[in-house]
Structures are given as C-alpha cells and as structure tokens.
Amino acid sequence: MNTITQLSLQERDKAVNWHPYTQMKTAADAIPIIKGEGVYLYDHEGKKYLDVVSSWWVTLHGHSHPYIAQRVFEQLNTLEQVIFAGFTHEPAVQLSENLLNILPHNQNKVFYSDNGSTAVEVALKMCIQYAHNQGKEKTKIFAFKNAYHGDTFGAMAVSGKSFWTKPFESRLFEVVFIDTPTAENLEDLKIQIGQLADEVACFIFEPLVQGAAGMLMYSAENLDELMQYCRTQEILMIQDEVFTGFGRTGKLFATYYLTEKPDIMCFSKGLTGGTMPMGITTCTHEIYNAFLSDDRHKTLFHGHSFTANPLACAAALASMELLLKEETQMNIKRITQQHSEFIKMISLHPQVENARQIGTILAFDFKTGNGTSYFNEIGKKLYNEFLQRGMIMRPLGNVIYLVPPYCITYEELDFVYQNIIEVLDQFKD
Numbered sequence: 277m278n279t280i281t282q283l284s285l286q287e288r289d290k291a292v293n294w295h296p297y298t299q300m301k302t303a304a305d306a307i308p309i310i311k312g313e314g315v316y317l318y319d320h321e322g323k324k325y326l327d328v329v330s331s332w333w334v335t336l337h338g339h340s341h342p343y344i345a346q347r348v349f350e351q352l353n354t355l356e357q358v359i360f361a362g363f364t365h366e367p368a369v370q371l372s373e374n375l376l377n378i379l380p381h382n383q384n385k386v387f388y389s390d391n392g393s394t395a396v397e398v399a400l401k402m403c404i405q406y407a408h409n410q411g412k413e414k415t416k417i418f419a420f421k422n423a424y425h426g427d428t429f430g431a432m433a434v435s436g437k438s439f440w441t442k443p444f445e446s447r448l449f450e451v452v453f454i455d456t457p458t459a460e461n462l463e464d465l466k467i468q469i470g471q472l473a474d475e476v477a478c479f480i481f482e483p484l485v486q487g488a489a490g491m492l493m494y495s496a497e498n499l500d501e502l503m504q505y506c507r508t509q510e511i512l513m514i515q516d517e518v519f520t521g522f523g524r525t526g527k528l529f530a531t532y533y534l535t536e537k538p539d540i541m542c543f544s545k546g547l548t549g550g551t552m553p554m555g556i557t558t559c560t561h562e563i564y565n566a567f568l569s570d571d572r573h574k575t576l577f578h579g580h581s582f583t584a585n586p587l588a589c590a591a592a593l594a595s596m597e598l599l600l601k602e603e604t605q606m607n608i609k610r611i612t613q614q615h616s617e618f619i620k621m622i623s624l625h626p627q628v629e630n631a632r633q634i635g636t637i638l639a640f641d642f643k644t645g646n647g648t649s650y651f652n653e654i655g656k657k658l659y660n661e662f663l664q665r666g667m668i669m670r671p672l673g674n675v676i677y678l679v680p681p682y683c684i685t686y687e688e689l690d691f692v693y694q695n696i697i698e699v700l701d702q703f704k705d
C-alpha cells in the first residue's frame with residue numbers, strides 16, 4: 277500500500293482511469309486540477325488555466341460558485357436523495373415551476389433525468405410512444421446531418437454519422453438525415469419532409485448552432501420556416517437546447533429567436549450552472565395527455581435511480597437565480613458585444629475563415645488548405661499551445677471556439693483574444 281501513495285496523481289490516474297473521448301495509448305497524462313474559482317482552474321503545481329470552454333460547455337457562473345455551493349450544502353443537510361416514483365420534494369416542484377416560467381408557454385410538463393443524452397432518449401421515447409398510444413407506428417425520425425445529440429444509443433442514432441459512431445452503425449435505428457435549412461434548399465427540404473410526413477415520429481434538431489459538429493451556425497429565419505412547415509404536417513418537434521440553453525446564444529433559450537415553438541425541449545449542461553449532472557425533458561399538454569389512460573400500457577416506462585435528485589435541483593435553482601440577475605444578463609450582453617468587435621478584427625486575419633458568432637458563442641475555422649488528417653493534427657497543436665499559455669481551448673478539428681463562463685471579465689476575455697492572435701500569427705505559413 278505504501279508504494280501506491282508515493283505515485284503521482286497522474287500515475288495513479290493512468291493505472292485506474294479510462295478518460296472520455298481519449299485514445300489512452302497516445303494521450304498525454306491528464307492534468308490534475310486541485311481547485312476551481314471563477315473562470316480559473318488550478319493544477320497541482322499552482323499553474324492556473326482560464327476555462328474558455330466552460331469545462332465542456334457546462335459552467336455558467338464560474339467554478340465553485342459560493343452561492344450554488346451554499347444552496348447545495350443546505351440541501352445536502354436536509355434531503356440528499358429520495359425515490360421520485362410515488363414521492364416528491366420542494367426543490368423538484370420549485371425547479372419545474374421556475375423553469376416552465378421562463379420557457380415558451382406551450383411547455384407544460386417536466387421529466388427529469390441525468391444528462392443531455394438521457395434527456396434526448398426521453399424525448400425520443402415520448403414521440404415514438406405518443407404515436408403508439410394512439411394506435412400508430414411511426415418508424416421514421418428526421419434529424420440534421422452533422423447533428424450531435426449525445427452518446428447513448430438513441431442519441432447516437434439521431435446524431436450525424438462519423439468515426440465516433442462507426443462501430444455501432446448496424447445497431448442504430450433508422451433516421452432520415454436532412455441538410456440544415458438555407459434560403460436555397462428550403463423548398464426541397466419541405467418536399468422531402470412532406471413525402472414522409474405520415475411515417476415520421478418526430479424531427480429532432482439543435483437550434484441555430486450545431487455545437488459538437490464544430491459550432492456550425494444556421495439562420496433562425498430558415499429554421500422557423502422549416503418548423504412552421506413541420507407544424508402543418510403535424511410532425512412533432514424536439515428542440516435540443518442541451519448546449520444552447522440558459523443564455524449561451526444571448527437569449528435565455530435559442531427558442532426565443534424563433535416564432536414557431538417545439539413540442540418537446542431538452543436541457544442539461546448549463547442547467548445546474550455546471551455544478552451537478554442533471555437532464556430535463558419538457559413537453560406540451562398534448563404529449564402528456566396522450567399517456568393518460570386507465571390502460572397501464574400507455575404509461576411512460578422510463579426512469580433513472582437519481583431522477584430529480586434534490587441536490588441537482590438545488591444547484592439548478594441557485595444557478596437559474598444567478599442567471600436571471602441583472603448583473604449576469606449585463607455580462608452576457610457585454611460578452612456578446614465584445615465578441616462582435618473581435619469578430620470584425622479576426623475575420624481579416626489570413627489564417628481565419630468563416631468567423632461566426634451567436635451571443636456568447638464565437639467560432640472560426642483555422643485555414644489549413646490541407647486534408648482532414650492535418651485538421652486533427654493542427655487541433656492538437658493549437659490545444660497544446662493554448663494550454664501552455666494558461667488557457668483551456670479544445671479546437672474541434674480546425675475549428676477554434678470560445679464558450680466562456682458569463683463571469684469572465686472584459687480584461688480576461690481580452691487576454692484570450694490577444695493570445696489567439698499571437699497563436700495564429702505563430703502558425704502563419
């Protein structure tokens with residue numbers, strides 16, 4: 277036992293842990309983080325890193341936020357967990373009330389789970405069983421090419437196909453992938469959708485930004501028109517706001533860029549301010565009502581051990597309170613403004629293509645002029661370069677993006693911009 281304590285944390289980690297999205301053979305040792313505060317994470321040697329990616333897009337108000345910590349601690353001392361079948365508790369009721377208050381009015385019921393992928397699984401099940409409960413079997417689902425909805429099987433099935441999903445492809449259910457709407461292809465898309473409308477259980481999409489695909493952005497106007505068409509065809513719509521929710525796009529939810537509203541919405545990531553894992557699927561009365569019956573077979577048979585965990589609910593309540601504060605809303609506006617100034621400048625850089633922004637999300641392509649393998653190589657190089665400069669950035673291929681916590685100051689964000697410019701200059705051909 278003694279020898280074990282003498283190993284470094286990195287060595288002990290390597291001996292026992294398998295990291296996500298990581299080729300363990302070639303990966304560098306994981307960096308031990310011992311403390312988080314505001315936008316910074318601190319490693320075991322006292323080096324600090326500015327968390328430009330909000331720790332995989334989850335952190336809203338900074339790390340170890342004292343108010344969220346206090347609320348979770350109070351909850352921990354009162355009720356840490358209770359079975360959510362047959363029982364309920366104040367934090368879950370309050371959170372559902374507060375969330376529905378800030379969602380479009382057609383969202384009426386809240387179903388809890390553990391993460392973004394499970395929020396999507398629940399949404400898909402709701403749509404498929406919605407039809408089933410009415411004696412219909414709808415076999416097809418629409419999704420966008422390049423979509424990302426999570427890593428569980430249902431979520432993988434509705435995600436764009438890549439080498440991530442390759443080993444499982446033969447086991448994924450049938451999904452019809454369509455292009456994201458543009459002014460040019462909109463009419464074609466409608467025809468494509470119209471032809472299959474009767475067989476379609478639902479249409480699932482990431483509104484306005486396809487995050488994991490590389491922060492690909494598309495117009496609200498065109499999406500709105502596509503959604504309106506789906507409405508006329510009575511196709512259920514699932515809006516996956518797992519990433520875009522809670523202020524990322526500059527509005528509370530991406531849905532507020534759209535006039536047509538979805539039937540179902542999915543949330544996670546920023547839901548608890550990035551403190552605790554939690555997923556939520558909300559739906560309309562119409563969907564909910566299709567499961568009400570004296571026939572037990574019409575029940576939604578889905579649940580997780582930690583459904584509506586009180587600690588996660590407490591974190592979400594505290595985070596949403598912080599989010600709605602004037603100060604936070606001003607920060608979101610300021611980041612949005614600051615990004616738009618930076619975009620103007622960075623667009624002129626010879627290494628930069630397709631600079632784009634929506635709210636607090638900023639992205640651009642690093643011009644490589646070369647094939648795909650080089651993309652991955654450059655991503656890794658950039659990652660390491662930023663890391664050395666004390667910034668956590670994780671380029672998606674050759675896409676460099678910023679998704680900062682809202683507490684980032686003017687100076688801190690400027691520090692990030694300056695470093696990006698220096699790194700780009702350094703990589704000039």
Ligand SMILES: *Cc1c(COP(=O)(O)O)cnc(C)c1O
Pocket residue numbers: 391392393394396424425426427482487488516517518519520544545
């Ligand atoms: C991250 C993400 C998911 C999956 O969430 P997990 O909590 O990682 O399972 C689903 N949809 C979108 C749009 C996401 O960005």
